[in-house]
Amino acid sequence: MARIPFIDTENCEACGTCESLCPGVxxxxxxxxxxxxxxxxxxxxxxxxxxIESCPTGCIRWVET
Ligand code: SF4
Structure with missing residues (x-):
């Protein structure tokens, strides 16, 4: 069992925080x-x-695979 990040793109405001914190993902x-x-x-x-914790709209979450 692994978990991977998922972005609810409808609620993303394109601030770029996630990329600056974790650019490989x-x-x-x-x-x-x-x-x-x-x-x-x-x-x-x-x-x-x-x-996940820094996203201003809270639109990133873990999903179990
Ligand atoms: S931190 Fe959240 S709102 Fe900002 S670009 Fe990433 S997913 Fe979108």
């Missing part, structure tokens, strides 16, 4: 106007957790 897609998970295993859990 999150990337802001400026054309689309929201951040995407580019590689769910591209960073350690601590940096993903920090991004």
């Amino acid at each position: 999150f990337k802001l897609n400026e054309e689309l106007g929201y951040a995407e998970v580019i590689d769910p295993l591209g960073g350690d859990e601590d940096c993903i957790q920090e991004a």
